[in-house]
Amino acid sequence: MAAELPDLSEEALAEMTADERAVYEEYYGTLTAQRNAPMAETAASYLESGKTVFFAVGVAHLVGADGLVEALRQAGYTVTRIDTGN
Numbered sequence: 001m002a003a004e005l006p007d008l009s010e011e012a013l014a015e016m017t018a019d020e021r022a023v024y025e026e027y028y029g030t031l032t033a034q035r036n037a038p039m040a041e042t043a044a045s046y047l048e049s050g051k052t053v054f055f056a057v058g059v060a061h062l063v064g065a066d067g068l069v070e071a072l073r074q075a076g077y078t079v080t081r082i083d084t085g086n
Helices: 010-015 018-048 068-074
Strands: none
Touching (some): 018 068
16 A cells, blocks of 8 residues: 655655655655554444544644545444534
């Protein structure tokens, strides 16, 4: 799975050496992307239980093609952002 690099600008990525980018991709893949699939499965199992639940994760796990929002949408769930005005 190719890791998406949401935290860096195009300029920052362009300034990286190939070795630096490889390290960043490995870091992102290990820290975020690889952990999201099991988190999405767990969230889906809670949703399927029919109970009301609160499922909290760090914001980095929500965004991007590898994020929980996209994983839940791909699984057929409707995911809606709620703006709290803060």
